[in-house]
Amino acid sequence: MATQTGITIEGPGKPYTVVDNIVRPTPGPNEALVKTLYVGLNPVDPIMHQTGLLIQSFPAVTGSDFCAVVLSVGPETSKISEGDIVIGCVPIGINEFSPFQESFLVNENWILRTHTGDDALDEKKLEQGATVGAGLLTSGLGLTEGLKVELPVSGSDKVLSKDEWLIVMGGSGSVGQFAVQLGKLGGYKVAASCSASKAAIAQKAGAEATFDNRAPIDEQLGMIERITGGGRFARVFDASAQSSNLSLRALDEIANTSSGAKYFSTVDDWSDIKTPQGITTYRVQFGQLGKTSTPIGNEITQKCEALVELFQKHLVAGNLKPLDTYTVMDGQGWEALSQTLSGFEAGSLKIDGRKPVIKIADI
Ligand SMILES: NC(=O)c1ccc[n+]([C@@H]2O[C@H](COP(=O)([O-])OP(=O)(O)OC[C@H]3O[C@@H](n4cnc5c(N)ncnc54)[C@H](OP(=O)(O)O)[C@@H]3O)[C@@H](O)[C@H]2O)c1
Structure with missing residues (x-):
């Protein structure tokens, strides 16, 4: 069973720990395995950490907004291919779909594919990609x-x-x-x-x-x-x-x-x-989003799927733009992410309310 690095928490309020034994997930029919490139922090990240809200199991891998590259696709995917850059927000609190690990699963209907052509690998566009998901949806x-x-x-x-x-x-x-x-x-x-x-x-x-x-x-x-x-x-x-x-x-x-x-x-x-x-x-x-076993989860998931399809068109047409009120933090990888999360939670990050974005890996 392949394993990978990331950061986990053992329970609500427990410290983030860098680990190397997270089981690498396998994509299902409409899913892809993607490699985390950048993550963006949201107010929900400290809330999940401190209270366990929305987390489905411990030890937990968490995270919300991401920019990632597709490593492999499941058998019934039609919208994404290996090598595509994808952005969005994950279904919050589900370990194998969470971006604070080397690679995670995405459902092809819940992610945006806005990075195309020569622009796809532009570093600025990759970091901006991690500012869009939760805010837009x-x-x-x-x-x-x-x-x-x-x-x-x-x-x-x-x-x-x-x-x-x-x-x-x-x-x-x-x-x-x-x-x-x-x-x-x-x-x-x-x-x-x-x-x-x-x-x-x-x-x-x-x-x-x-x-x-x-x-x-x-x-x-x-x-x-x-x-x-x-x-x-x-x-x-x-x-x-x-x-x-x-x-x-x-x-x-x-x-x-x-x-x-x-x-x-x-x-x-x-x-x-x-x-x-x-x-x-x-x-x-x-x-x-993604909690399809409950009526409200099912309803929100369907609505988000329709919005993703619509927003994809408007982002590509330039009618909607990613945020530029973000700060890419110093450093790269899990230590940089752990430190940023601690500062974000303590309110001690000196970024004037801008959204913290952390680089995790090169493509
Ligand atoms: N229910 C959901 O599904 C859901 C989903 C996503 C987010 N949220 C929640 O939405 C909120 C905003 O998230 P965000 O990511 O946009 O956060 P954010 O980027 O930090 O924005 C916070 C906004 O609130 C304003 N604000 C702060 N204190 C205020 C006050 N005392 N009176 C009036 N306005 C005030 C800020 O204005 P200034 O900085 O200009 O003062 C800023 O515009 C958070 O509470 C988050 O937990 C809920």
Whole structure:
């Protein structure tokens, strides 16, 4: 039985340990074995480590966003071939699908193949590939399922601009920047909340207007009212998990569109949120990707498969772009990853809220 290196944890809160005895998995029918090139860290990584949330077995191999190269494919794959570069986010918490090891499994329907032609091996594009997965799919669920935003079905279709705003709370973050991009792609004018110092990030993603997410809530409501011309919005996505109250008050007290329907969606799937009457609420559960033995896992997996197919076209057409708010950490491999994870969890990484990306191996 072939074994490989990686980092594992023995239980919630136990240290990451570099090991060389992880069993190398074998791809099933629609799967491929891929070699980890870069990983990107998400807020869920420290949560999994500290609490064991979503982890299916210990010792656990974890991780979320990745850029990888295909080593071998299973018998029924039709979308990927040996040597392809693939990016995305894994189904969280399943050892053999997790990227903190030399090689891991991917399902061909859950990954993006955006690196083609001469660009495929460009190092900058490889590192950027590890910034896309969780952010894009989480915002995709939030906007298409939660806010009923319709996106162009092909990379070249254009949607007519709407005289209506869509509000993204946390438009400077990983999920938020993709939400801003998707709101624009759906034809909306997008207003985003963020720290005053990060307004340029949300604007670069496409926000027409920004407001300060640390201002008192009544001030933020006032800014939303002014920006949206007295309430020309019916859709709010909270990508920060900090702004449910503000979002719901904005929809309840200010939103004023002719249809009357109002939509709130949020990445916060753990707090007790009370929704006023007349507002449809959706809570994103991206962590259910790949958990097909449960109804919610099955539903999220099917929705993500459809989004992957759609986003593939828009990424290749350049309508959606990877993040540039990331930092490639010093060093390479498991020690560099362990150290970065420790700093990320302790909040001591000096990267100003940028997404940490770690190089694991050369192609
Ligand atoms: N439910 C799901 O399926 C799911 C999936 C993925 C992520 N998530 C959750 O989504 C959240 C965002 O993830 P991410 O990767 O985008 O994180 P991130 O890149 O760190 O972004 C965090 C965002 O929240 C904003 N923010 C931070 N503190 C705030 C506050 N006190 N008030 C208002 N806004 C504040 C930040 O704005 P500034 O930095 O500009 O202040 C930034 O825009 C995390 O909580 C994560 O756990 C949930």
